Each structure stands twice: as C-alpha cells, then as structure tokens.
Amino acid sequence: xxxxxxxxxxxxxxxxVERWIHDNxxxxxxxxxxxxxxxxxxxxxxxxxxxxQAHPDSDVMQTLSCTGCHLGVDQDDAHTLNHFTMDExxxxxxxxxxxxxxxxxxxxLPAVHFDRLSCTACHGGTVPRExxxxxxxxxxxxxxxxxxxxxxxxxxxxxxxxxxxxxxxxYPMRAMWPAFWGYMxxxxxxxxxxxxxxxxxxxxxxxxxxxxxxxxLKKPEEGWEQFEEKTVKGLVAIRKEFKVEQPxxxxxxxxxxxxxxxxxxxxxxxxxxxxxxxWPLAHNVRPAGWSLxxxxxxxxxxxxxxxxxxxxxxxxxxxxxxAPRPEEAxxxxxxxxxxxxxxxxxxxxxxIWNQLFQxxxxxxYVIAASMGTTLLxxxxxxxxxxxxxxxxx
Numbered sequence: 001x002x003x004x005x006x007x008x009x010x011x012x013x014x015x016x017v018e019r020w021i022h023d024n025x026x027x028x029x030x031x032x033x034x035x036x037x038x039x040x041x042x043x044x045x046x047x048x049x050x051x052x053q054a055h056p057d058s059d060v061m062q063t064l065s066c067t068g069c070h071l072g073v074d075q076d077d078a079h080t081l082n083h084f085t086m087d088e089x090x091x092x093x094x095x096x097x098x099x100x101x102x103x104x105x106x107x108x109l110p111a112v113h114f115d116r117l118s119c120t121a122c123h124g125g126t127v128p129r130e131x132x133x134x135x136x137x138x139x140x141x142x143x144x145x146x147x148x149x150x151x152x153x154x155x156x157x158x159x160x161x162x163x164x165x166x167x168x169x170x171y172p173m174r175a176m177w178p179a180f181w182g183y184m185x186x187x188x189x190x191x192x193x194x195x196x197x198x199x200x201x202x203x204x205x206x207x208x209x210x211x212x213x214x215x216x217l218k219k220p221e222e223g224w225e226q227f228e229e230k231t232v233k234g235l236v237a238i239r240k241e242f243k244v245e246q247p248x249x250x251x252x253x254x255x256x257x258x259x260x261x262x263x264x265x266x267x268x269x270x271x272x273x274x275x276x277x278x279w280p281l282a283h284n285v286r287p288a289g290w291s292l293x294x295x296x297x298x299x300x301x302x303x304x305x306x307x308x309x310x311x312x313x314x315x316x317x318x319x320x321x322x323a324p325r326p327e328e329a330x331x332x333x334x335x336x337x338x339x340x341x342x343x344x345x346x347x348x349x350x351x352i353w354n355q356l357f358q359x360x361x362x363x364x365y366v367i368a369a370s371m372g373t374t375l376l377x378x379x380x381x382x383x384x385x386x387x388x389x390x391x392x393x
Contacts, residue, residue, distance in 0.1 A: 025284040036099060037064050049282060051118075052167075063095045066119035066282075070104055072096030109293070118171045121307065122292040124282050125160040125172035130304075132158040132312040135174065154179070156315035161278055162307050162339040170307070170343060175278040179251045179316045181234065183244035188271045189255050192242065200241045204233040227318060228265045231256060235265075250274050252316030276314070276337075301357040308340040308350055 023029070027037070040046040045055060051068075053061045062073045073094050097103050106113075118124075126133065134156060138144055141153050160172040180191040181201070231249055235258050238247040248268065249256045255274050259266040292307060293299055300307050313336060340350050 023284070023286075026287050027285060032099070037069070039064065050280075063098055066123075068095070069098045070096070070101045070119075072098075104288075116169060118165075118169045118280075120172055120280070120282050120285070121162065121170045123288075124285050126284075127286065127290060128160055128162075128172075128292070128306040128310050130306065130310055132161055132175075132310065134315070135159045137174075154317060158312050158315055159281065161276075161312050161342065162310075163278055163342045164344070165280065171280040173278040173280050175276050175312060177251070177253050177276055177314050177316050178274060179318075180249075181238060182248050182250065183238065183242065184246040184248050184255075184257065184268065187269065189248040189250050189268075189273045192238070197238065200237050201234040204237040205230050232258065232263065232265055236262070250316075251318040253314035254318075276312075276342075297357045301354050303351065303354055305354070306339075308343070308345065309338060311336050311338050313337070 037049055038047050047053065047061050047064050049065050051062075051065045053065065055061050062068045067073065126135070134151075135158075136143060136149065136151070136153065137157065140155055140157060141149065143149075155176045157174050157176050159174045161175040162170050163173050164170055178191075180189075180194070181197040182189045182191045184190070235247040235249065235256075238244065239258070239262075246257050246268075250273065253274050253276070255268040255271060256265055257268045258264070288294070299305065303309065338347075340347065
C-alpha cells in the first residue's frame with residue numbers, strides 16, 4: 001500500500017509487511033504526482049476524484065475521476081468544457097484518456113457491471129483475501145512521524161471491506177468499530193468524554209498505561225477474568241460519578257454492561273452505536289493484471305468469490321484474539337461478517353446465482369458442438385435433397 005497513506009499488516013495482523021514487498025499506486029509508479037489529479041485553485045476546493053463531484057462554478061471535476069480520466073464523461077455532464085474543439089471530443093465524450101491514461105477495453109464484460117460496481121471495486125485497495133487484513137494510515141496513526149510502531153496502535157482498521165454507497169455501487173472500504181466508555185440511553189450507548197472517564201476510572205482500573213497490554217497480553221490465561229473484574233470496577237465508578245442507571249463499555253461490535261446484581265458483566269442488546277464504521281478508499285490502484293475479474297467470471301461469481309464471500313472480523317481494544325474466555329465460561333461470540341451480508345445479499349441468492357457460472361466454459365463448447373452438429377445435419381439433408389432431385393429428373 002502507498003507508504004504516504006497507509007501500511008498493511010501481515011495476514012495474521014502480527015507485524016508490518018516489509019516495505020520492499022508491497023507496491024505503490026500504479027499512478028505513482030508511472031511518474032504521476034498527487035496534484036496531477038487532486039488539483040485546486042486559489043479557492044482551495046480540492047478535487048477528490050469521486051464520480052459526481054462538482055465545482056461550484058463548473059463540472060470540470062468530473063473529468064478527473066476514474067471514469068472521466070480513462071473513459072471520458074458525456075458532454076452533458078461537462079457542458080462548461082464547450083470551449084474545447086470537436087477534435088478533443090471522442091465518441092461523444094470529453095477528455096477521454098486524459099493525462100495519457102489508457103482506454104480500458106473491458107472486453108466481454110457485461111455493461112451491468114458498470115452500474116453495480118465502482119472502478120475501485122476491481123482495481124483499488126489491497127488485493128482481497130479470504131479475510132480482511134489490518135492497516136495503519138498516516139491520518140489515524142501518524143505514519144511518517146519519528147517513532148516506533150508495534151502494529152497494535154488504536155484504532156484497529158480492517159481493509160478491504162466491500163460495501164455499497166448511496167449510488168448502489170459496491171466500493172472497497174476501510175472499516176473500524178467504535179470503542180468507548182459511556183452509558184445507555186433509550187437502548188443506545190452514549191459516549192462520555194474520554195478525559196473525564198480517564199479521571200474517574202484511573203484508580204479503579206489500576207492500569208498505568210495500556211489497558212489491553214496490561215490486562216490481556218501479560219497473562220493471557222487470566223485475560224477474561226481480569227477484563228471482567230476491571231471492567232466491572234470501571235462501570236461501577238462511572239455509574240457512581242456520572243449518576244447514570246446503566247454504564248456501558250463498547251468494543252469490537254459488543255456493548256458490555258452490568259447485570260441485575262450490578263456486580264457482574266453482561267452483554268447488552270445490539271445497537272447501531274456499536275456497529276461498523278466504514279469509508280470508501282481509492283488507493284492504491286493496482287495494475288490491470290491484478291484487478292478482479294482477470295481470472296474470468298468465476299473469480300467473483302463462485303462460492304468463494306472474495307468480493308462477496310471474504311470476511312471481516314470486528315476489531316477493537318477487546319476482541320476475540322486477545323480476550324479469550326476460559327472453557328467453563330460462556331464465550332462472547334463475535335460475528336464473522338461476510339461481504340455479501342454487508343451488501344444486503346442473502347447467501348442463498350448468491351449461491352443460486354453462482355450456479356449459472358459453474359461449468360459455463362464447458363457449456364459454451366456444448367452449445368458450439370450442438371450448433372456444429374445441427375449445421376452438419378442441415379448440410380447433409382441439403383446434399384441428399386439435391387441428389388434425390390437429380391435422380392427424379
């Protein structure tokens with residue numbers, strides 16, 4: 001991944017991928033600079049590059065999106081560019097192949113894909129695996145600063161996550177889950193100011209610096225007991241100090257609270273406030289040979305097609321891999337989330353659809369052979385018909 005924006009962790013999430021192994025965005029590798037696409041004038045209105053972005057004075061930003069640069073945009077969407085000559089229009093589009101970008105052919109790809117997939121769904125982000133990996137970014141983790149990172153710095157970010165935006169298209173995204181101390185109000189956890197929570201819970205938790213490290217990593221065999229003990233103390237302190245009926249702690253898609261006795265930990269009902277937070281990404285753009293679909297239809301339309309079947313696990317300060325419960329206790333089952341479920345696609349729908357692509361190549365040969373046989377039979381019938389006609393005459 002582009003070293004300027006993010007750094008991937010290895011498949012196990014236990015360390016950074018070596019810099020010499022991963023690749024930069026193909027645009028940077030080709031010698032382009034960020035400002036070639038992300039332009040702005042004195043007004044500081046930066047071109048973000050997403051489809052439909054409009055400048056207050058014109059629609060010229062349309063031509064600096066993936067589609068606008070490689071395929072061009074319709075003249076109706078770029079009416080302010082009418083001062084260009086007709087020689088600069090190509091096939092009723094404006095500024096196609098801008099900045100020397102190649103015109104993608106997409107041979108054999110049904111047009112419906114362009115209505116349901118963003119360009120980056122196939123070309124952007126890290127290469128999808130069976131399970132999303134973790135990444136650190138310069139904005140969230142301060143990459144580029146002179147310090148040492150372990151890979152455990154919060155927030156924990158997963159990528160790629162394939163989800164839909166309001167336009168109905170699937171985009172690759174980064175995702176994280178909220179983690180905070182708060183209280184329950186009308187069935188939803190409400191965050192409390194972290195600095196106030198720190199002052200209230202510092203003594204009760206007796207954690208000097210890193211909650212996860214001191215509670216879970218030093219004595220993993222005692223991890224859950226320590227977590228439950230310290231979290232209960234923290235929740236009790238919050239209830240007393242903030243005068244709330246039900247204090248709460250949210251992490252990795254789970255909301256923890258006090259049970260009816262007020263002395264033990266329990267898992268509260270699900271709430272949107274504990275759900276995944278995600279945002280679309282564009283970089284890094286991979287070379288064409290690494291894009292989804294180069295292996296044929298079944299690369300996506302198969303039971304294990306990664307744009308639908310790959311999974312992402314909820315991440316947070318307290319998560320399944322660092323907070324195991326002992327065998328005699330009931331575990332907190334963190335859900336394994338498939339991309340299809342995020343997109344609102346039922347498993348049975350996807351499985352039925354995939355059957356249409358299984359053996360599709362073989363089916364083509366069968367059809368070709370059937371047509372050839374039929375044509376041969378027609379030719380034989382015509383020859384026999386001509387022979388009989390001659391015999392009659």
